Amino acid sequence: MASWTAVKDCFDKDRQHSFYAPIGPARVVGRAIDPAPARAGVHYFRLWLSDMHLSKEIAWMKELVPAVHSVIQLDFGGRPGLQIPGIADSSTLKAEEGATNVISRNRLLTPTLPFQGGTVSIQAGLFSLPGKTYLRGFLKTLSSFSTLLAVPQISAALALAAPLGDGIQEMLTGDTGARLHLGVLGSYAANDLRSTYLAAIRATAGQIRPDSLWVVDDQLCVGDAKDRVPLTGFDYILLRLELFTERDDWDQLTSIAEPYAAMLDALGEENKGKAESSLRQAIVAALKAPELTQADRRRIPEALKKRYVESYSALQLPTFGDADGADLGALLLDAPPAEEAARKGALSLEEALSGI
Incomplete structure:
Protein backbone atom coordinates (compact mmCIF):
# COMPACT_ATOMS: atom_id res chain seq x y z
CA MET A 1 0.00 0.00 0.00
CA ALA A 2 1.50 3.30 -1.10
CA SER A 3 0.47 5.20 2.03
CA TRP A 4 2.83 3.04 4.13
CA THR A 5 5.88 4.23 2.18
CA ALA A 6 4.63 7.81 2.05
CA VAL A 7 4.22 8.03 5.80
CA LYS A 8 7.53 6.25 6.47
CA ASP A 9 9.31 8.81 4.28
CA CYS A 10 7.73 11.60 6.31
CA PHE A 11 8.88 9.96 9.56
CA ASP A 12 12.43 9.49 8.30
CA LYS A 13 12.68 13.17 7.33
CA ASP A 14 11.33 14.28 10.70
CA ARG A 15 13.55 12.21 13.02
CA GLN A 16 15.87 15.10 13.82
CA HIS A 17 12.99 17.17 15.19
CA SER A 18 11.32 14.59 17.43
CA PHE A 19 11.85 11.29 19.17
CA TYR A 20 9.72 8.48 20.51
CA ALA A 21 10.32 6.13 23.40
CA PRO A 22 8.53 3.12 24.92
CA ILE A 23 7.34 3.48 28.51
CA GLY A 24 7.30 0.12 30.27
CA PRO A 25 5.21 -1.16 33.20
CA ALA A 26 7.66 0.10 35.85
CA ARG A 27 6.86 3.70 34.88
CA VAL A 28 3.08 3.34 34.49
CA VAL A 29 0.75 4.41 37.31
CA GLY A 30 -2.99 3.79 37.35
CA ARG A 31 -3.15 0.90 34.87
CA ALA A 32 -1.83 -2.64 35.24
CA ILE A 33 0.45 -3.58 32.34
CA ASP A 34 1.31 -7.24 31.75
CA PRO A 35 4.88 -7.33 30.39
CA ALA A 36 4.52 -10.83 28.89
CA PRO A 37 5.15 -11.01 25.13
CA ALA A 38 2.42 -11.91 22.66
CA ARG A 39 1.74 -15.53 21.81
CA ALA A 40 0.70 -16.40 18.28
CA GLY A 41 -2.78 -17.86 18.14
CA VAL A 42 -3.60 -16.67 21.68
CA HIS A 43 -3.42 -12.88 21.89
CA TYR A 44 -5.34 -10.04 20.32
CA PHE A 45 -4.01 -6.49 20.11
CA ARG A 46 -5.22 -2.97 19.38
CA LEU A 47 -3.76 0.54 19.38
CA TRP A 48 -5.07 3.51 21.38
CA LEU A 49 -4.30 7.21 21.29
CA SER A 50 -4.10 7.61 25.08
CA ASP A 51 -3.04 11.24 25.32
CA MET A 52 -2.25 14.03 22.88
CA HIS A 53 -1.43 17.67 23.35
CA LEU A 54 -0.64 20.23 20.67
CA SER A 55 -0.04 23.90 21.34
CA LYS A 56 0.73 26.33 18.52
CA GLU A 57 0.83 30.07 17.96
CA ILE A 58 -1.79 29.90 15.22
CA ALA A 59 -5.33 28.69 15.77
CA TRP A 60 -5.90 24.99 15.28
CA MET A 61 -9.17 24.04 13.58
CA LYS A 62 -8.96 27.32 11.62
CA GLU A 63 -5.59 27.85 9.92
CA LEU A 64 -4.61 24.20 10.42
CA VAL A 65 -6.75 21.07 10.62
CA PRO A 66 -5.24 18.14 12.59
CA ALA A 67 -5.66 14.49 11.63
CA VAL A 68 -4.48 11.32 13.36
CA HIS A 69 -3.34 8.58 10.99
CA SER A 70 -2.43 4.94 11.65
CA VAL A 71 -1.46 1.86 9.65
CA ILE A 72 -1.16 -1.65 11.05
CA GLN A 73 0.65 -4.28 8.97
CA LEU A 74 0.19 -7.92 9.99
CA ASP A 75 -0.47 -11.45 8.77
CA PHE A 76 -4.25 -11.77 8.61
CA GLY A 77 -6.51 -14.47 7.21
CA GLY A 78 -3.81 -16.09 5.12
CA ARG A 79 -2.69 -12.73 3.72
CA PRO A 80 0.88 -11.92 4.85
CA GLY A 81 1.71 -8.27 5.34
CA LEU A 82 -1.88 -7.03 5.10
CA GLN A 83 -2.08 -3.28 5.77
CA ILE A 84 -5.07 -1.81 7.59
CA PRO A 85 -5.07 2.00 7.47
CA GLY A 86 -7.09 4.42 9.52
CA ILE A 87 -7.51 8.18 9.84
CA ALA A 88 -9.47 10.43 12.19
CA ASP A 89 -10.38 14.02 11.37
CA SER A 90 -10.67 17.00 13.70
CA SER A 91 -14.26 16.12 14.67
CA THR A 92 -12.84 13.40 16.94
CA LEU A 93 -10.32 15.74 18.55
CA LYS A 94 -11.01 18.53 21.02
CA ALA A 95 -9.81 22.12 20.92
CA GLU A 96 -9.35 23.85 24.23
CA GLU A 97 -10.64 27.35 24.87
CA GLY A 98 -9.12 29.78 22.39
CA ALA A 99 -8.57 26.95 19.85
CA THR A 100 -4.78 27.11 20.27
CA ASN A 101 -4.48 23.79 22.10
CA VAL A 102 -5.72 20.45 20.83
CA ILE A 103 -6.13 17.47 23.13
CA SER A 104 -7.38 13.93 22.71
CA ARG A 105 -7.71 11.15 25.26
CA ASN A 106 -8.23 7.39 24.96
CA ARG A 107 -9.31 7.19 21.33
CA LEU A 108 -9.26 3.74 19.71
CA LEU A 109 -7.18 3.81 16.51
CA THR A 110 -7.53 0.20 15.34
CA PRO A 111 -10.07 -2.61 15.63
CA THR A 112 -9.32 -5.75 17.63
CA LEU A 113 -6.83 -7.83 15.63
CA PRO A 114 -5.50 -11.36 16.24
CA PHE A 115 -1.78 -12.00 16.45
CA GLN A 116 -1.15 -14.98 14.20
CA GLY A 117 2.63 -14.80 14.25
CA GLY A 118 5.16 -13.10 12.04
CA THR A 119 5.85 -9.40 12.44
CA VAL A 120 3.44 -6.61 13.32
CA SER A 121 4.39 -3.15 12.08
CA ILE A 122 2.80 0.02 13.36
CA GLN A 123 2.68 3.56 12.03
CA ALA A 124 0.80 6.31 13.83
CA GLY A 125 1.16 10.03 13.61
CA LEU A 126 -0.33 13.48 13.77
CA PHE A 127 -0.57 15.44 10.53
CA SER A 128 -1.95 18.85 9.74
CA LEU A 129 -3.63 20.24 6.66
CA PRO A 130 -4.32 23.86 5.75
CA GLY A 131 -7.87 24.69 6.85
CA LYS A 132 -9.29 25.04 3.33
CA THR A 133 -12.90 24.03 2.79
CA TYR A 134 -12.21 21.42 0.09
CA LEU A 135 -9.46 19.79 2.19
CA ARG A 136 -11.80 19.57 5.17
CA GLY A 137 -14.30 17.78 2.94
CA PHE A 138 -11.66 15.39 1.62
CA LEU A 139 -10.46 14.61 5.15
CA LYS A 140 -14.00 14.07 6.39
CA THR A 141 -14.63 11.60 3.56
CA LEU A 142 -11.48 9.63 4.40
CA SER A 143 -12.44 9.60 8.07
CA SER A 144 -15.89 8.22 7.18
CA PHE A 145 -14.28 5.40 5.17
CA SER A 146 -11.98 4.70 8.10
CA THR A 147 -14.97 4.33 10.44
CA LEU A 148 -16.44 1.69 8.13
CA LEU A 149 -13.16 -0.23 8.20
CA ALA A 150 -12.67 -0.07 11.98
CA VAL A 151 -15.24 -2.74 12.85
CA PRO A 152 -14.99 -6.06 14.73
CA GLN A 153 -16.01 -8.07 11.63
CA ILE A 154 -13.12 -6.53 9.74
CA SER A 155 -12.87 -9.30 7.13
CA ALA A 156 -16.18 -8.10 5.69
CA ALA A 157 -14.81 -4.57 5.21
CA LEU A 158 -11.30 -5.23 3.86
CA ALA A 159 -12.32 -4.10 0.36
CA LEU A 160 -12.18 -0.55 1.76
CA ALA A 161 -8.54 -0.83 2.83
CA ALA A 162 -6.96 -0.19 -0.59
CA PRO A 163 -9.06 2.87 -1.59
CA LEU A 164 -8.65 4.33 1.89
CA GLY A 165 -4.88 3.84 1.70
CA ASP A 166 -4.83 5.45 -1.76
CA GLY A 167 -6.77 8.44 -0.44
CA ILE A 168 -4.38 8.87 2.48
CA GLN A 169 -1.46 8.61 0.06
CA GLU A 170 -2.94 11.39 -2.08
CA MET A 171 -3.50 13.57 0.97
CA LEU A 172 0.04 13.15 2.30
CA THR A 173 2.02 13.43 -0.91
CA GLY A 174 -0.21 15.55 -3.14
CA ASP A 175 -0.31 19.32 -3.37
CA THR A 176 -2.27 19.69 -0.14
CA GLY A 177 0.27 21.19 2.24
CA ALA A 178 0.03 18.21 4.61
CA ARG A 179 2.76 18.19 7.26
CA LEU A 180 3.85 15.64 9.85
CA HIS A 181 3.99 16.93 13.44
CA LEU A 182 4.57 13.75 15.44
CA GLY A 183 4.89 10.09 14.62
CA VAL A 184 5.72 6.57 15.74
CA LEU A 185 7.09 3.83 13.50
CA GLY A 186 8.00 0.36 14.73
CA SER A 187 8.03 -3.35 13.90
CA TYR A 188 7.51 -6.10 16.46
CA ALA A 189 8.07 -9.85 16.34
CA ALA A 190 6.46 -12.14 18.91
CA ASN A 191 9.11 -11.57 21.57
CA ASP A 192 8.85 -7.79 21.12
CA LEU A 193 5.07 -7.36 20.79
CA ARG A 194 3.72 -6.65 24.27
CA SER A 195 1.50 -4.20 26.12
CA THR A 196 3.28 -0.87 26.39
CA TYR A 197 3.01 2.87 25.96
CA LEU A 198 4.82 4.76 23.20
CA ALA A 199 5.47 8.49 23.54
CA ALA A 200 6.28 10.68 20.54
CA ILE A 201 7.47 14.15 21.51
CA ARG A 202 8.31 17.20 19.43
CA ALA A 203 11.69 17.57 21.09
CA THR A 204 15.14 16.04 21.01
CA ALA A 205 16.43 13.44 23.43
CA GLY A 206 18.73 16.17 24.74
CA GLN A 207 15.76 18.32 25.76
CA ILE A 208 13.85 15.52 27.51
CA ARG A 209 15.45 12.41 28.97
CA PRO A 210 13.47 9.32 27.93
CA ASP A 211 14.05 7.80 31.38
CA SER A 212 12.20 10.75 32.96
CA LEU A 213 8.91 9.94 31.20
CA TRP A 214 6.00 8.41 33.10
CA VAL A 215 2.37 7.58 32.40
CA VAL A 216 -0.08 8.47 35.16
CA ASP A 217 -3.74 7.62 34.55
CA ASP A 218 -3.12 7.55 30.78
CA GLN A 219 -1.48 11.00 30.81
CA LEU A 220 2.13 11.65 29.83
CA CYS A 221 4.17 13.00 32.74
CA VAL A 222 7.79 13.84 33.47
CA GLY A 223 9.81 13.56 36.67
CA ASP A 224 10.91 10.80 39.00
CA ALA A 225 9.25 8.17 41.16
CA LYS A 226 8.36 10.70 43.86
CA ASP A 227 7.62 13.83 41.84
CA ARG A 228 5.78 13.56 38.53
CA VAL A 229 3.94 16.35 36.69
CA PRO A 230 2.12 16.45 33.33
CA LEU A 231 4.44 17.24 30.45
CA THR A 232 4.07 20.82 29.20
CA GLY A 233 5.92 23.00 26.75
CA PHE A 234 6.15 20.32 24.07
CA ASP A 235 3.77 18.82 21.55
CA TYR A 236 3.31 15.10 22.05
CA ILE A 237 1.19 12.03 21.46
CA LEU A 238 1.01 9.03 23.77
CA LEU A 239 -0.01 5.68 22.25
CA ARG A 240 -0.99 2.52 24.11
CA LEU A 241 -0.45 -0.89 22.53
CA GLU A 242 -2.84 -3.28 24.29
CA LEU A 243 -2.55 -7.08 24.32
CA PHE A 244 -5.34 -9.31 25.63
CA THR A 245 -6.89 -12.76 25.23
CA GLU A 246 -10.60 -12.06 25.84
CA ARG A 247 -12.58 -10.06 23.27
CA ASP A 248 -15.31 -7.66 24.38
CA ASP A 249 -17.15 -7.34 21.04
CA TRP A 250 -18.52 -10.84 20.40
Missing part, protein backbone atom coordinates in the same frame (compact mmCIF):
# COMPACT_ATOMS: atom_id res chain seq x y z
CA ASP A 251 -22.05 -9.81 19.49
CA GLN A 252 -20.68 -7.57 16.73
CA LEU A 253 -19.18 -10.62 14.98
CA THR A 254 -22.43 -11.09 13.08
CA SER A 255 -21.32 -14.11 11.03
CA ILE A 256 -21.33 -16.09 14.32
CA ALA A 257 -23.78 -14.13 16.47
CA GLU A 258 -26.68 -14.23 14.01
CA PRO A 259 -26.81 -18.03 13.44
CA TYR A 260 -26.26 -18.51 17.19
CA ALA A 261 -29.32 -16.36 17.93
CA ALA A 262 -31.25 -18.28 15.26
CA MET A 263 -30.26 -21.55 16.95
CA LEU A 264 -31.66 -20.33 20.26
CA ASP A 265 -34.90 -19.19 18.60
CA ALA A 266 -35.31 -22.58 16.90
CA LEU A 267 -34.75 -24.38 20.20
CA GLY A 268 -37.43 -22.20 21.77
CA GLU A 269 -39.77 -23.36 19.00
CA GLU A 270 -38.66 -26.98 19.56
CA ASN A 271 -37.51 -27.10 15.93
CA LYS A 272 -34.52 -29.41 16.26
CA GLY A 273 -33.68 -29.54 12.55
CA LYS A 274 -33.53 -25.76 12.18
CA ALA A 275 -31.56 -25.44 15.43
CA GLU A 276 -28.93 -27.97 14.29
CA SER A 277 -28.63 -26.24 10.93
CA SER A 278 -28.06 -22.86 12.60
CA LEU A 279 -25.56 -24.44 15.00
CA ARG A 280 -23.55 -25.85 12.10
CA GLN A 281 -23.60 -22.45 10.40
CA ALA A 282 -22.31 -20.71 13.54
CA ILE A 283 -19.56 -23.32 14.05
CA VAL A 284 -18.33 -23.10 10.44
CA ALA A 285 -18.35 -19.29 10.64
CA ALA A 286 -16.24 -19.44 13.82
CA LEU A 287 -13.74 -21.85 12.25
CA LYS A 288 -13.36 -19.60 9.21
CA ALA A 289 -13.31 -16.22 11.00
CA PRO A 290 -9.90 -14.55 10.47
CA GLU A 291 -10.82 -12.12 13.25
CA LEU A 292 -10.38 -14.92 15.80
CA THR A 293 -7.23 -16.38 17.28
CA GLN A 294 -6.61 -20.09 16.90
CA ALA A 295 -7.56 -20.50 20.57
CA ASP A 296 -10.98 -18.91 20.02
CA ARG A 297 -11.59 -20.86 16.83
CA ARG A 298 -11.53 -23.85 19.17
CA ARG A 299 -13.25 -22.35 22.21
CA ILE A 300 -16.28 -20.91 20.38
CA PRO A 301 -17.35 -24.10 18.53
CA GLU A 302 -16.96 -26.14 21.70
CA ALA A 303 -18.98 -23.60 23.68
CA LEU A 304 -21.69 -23.47 20.98
CA LYS A 305 -22.14 -27.24 21.09
CA LYS A 306 -22.27 -27.22 24.88
CA ARG A 307 -24.91 -24.48 24.85
CA TYR A 308 -26.96 -26.40 22.28
CA VAL A 309 -26.92 -29.59 24.35
CA GLU A 310 -27.91 -27.75 27.52
CA SER A 311 -30.79 -25.88 25.85
CA TYR A 312 -32.08 -28.90 23.94
CA SER A 313 -32.05 -31.07 27.03
CA ALA A 314 -34.04 -28.51 28.97
CA LEU A 315 -36.27 -27.62 25.99
CA GLN A 316 -36.50 -24.17 27.51
CA LEU A 317 -35.08 -21.02 26.00
CA PRO A 318 -33.87 -18.19 28.28
CA THR A 319 -35.07 -14.70 27.47
CA PHE A 320 -33.29 -13.35 24.41
CA GLY A 321 -30.46 -11.02 25.40
CA ASP A 322 -30.00 -12.31 28.94
CA ALA A 323 -26.45 -13.12 30.06
CA ASP A 324 -27.30 -16.81 29.74
CA GLY A 325 -29.27 -16.36 26.51
CA ALA A 326 -28.28 -14.86 23.17
CA ASP A 327 -25.22 -13.01 24.43
CA LEU A 328 -22.43 -14.68 22.45
CA GLY A 329 -19.77 -13.43 24.85
CA ALA A 330 -21.48 -15.24 27.74
CA LEU A 331 -20.63 -18.54 26.08
CA LEU A 332 -17.00 -18.13 27.05
CA LEU A 333 -17.60 -17.47 30.74
CA ASP A 334 -17.11 -21.16 31.52
CA ALA A 335 -14.77 -21.91 28.62
CA PRO A 336 -11.15 -22.95 29.27
CA PRO A 337 -8.55 -20.14 29.14
CA ALA A 338 -7.20 -19.21 25.74
CA GLU A 339 -3.73 -20.53 26.64
CA GLU A 340 -5.19 -23.96 27.44
CA ALA A 341 -7.23 -24.06 24.23
CA ALA A 342 -4.20 -23.09 22.16
CA ARG A 343 -2.23 -26.04 23.51
CA LYS A 344 -4.78 -28.40 21.94
CA GLY A 345 -3.97 -27.07 18.48
CA ALA A 346 -6.27 -26.18 15.62
CA LEU A 347 -9.82 -27.56 15.64
CA SER A 348 -10.75 -29.49 12.48
CA LEU A 349 -14.14 -29.17 10.83
CA GLU A 350 -14.82 -32.86 11.41
CA GLU A 351 -14.06 -32.51 15.12
CA ALA A 352 -16.09 -29.32 15.40
CA LEU A 353 -19.21 -30.87 13.86
CA SER A 354 -18.97 -34.26 15.52
CA GLY A 355 -21.98 -35.24 17.59
CA ILE A 356 -24.41 -32.89 15.81
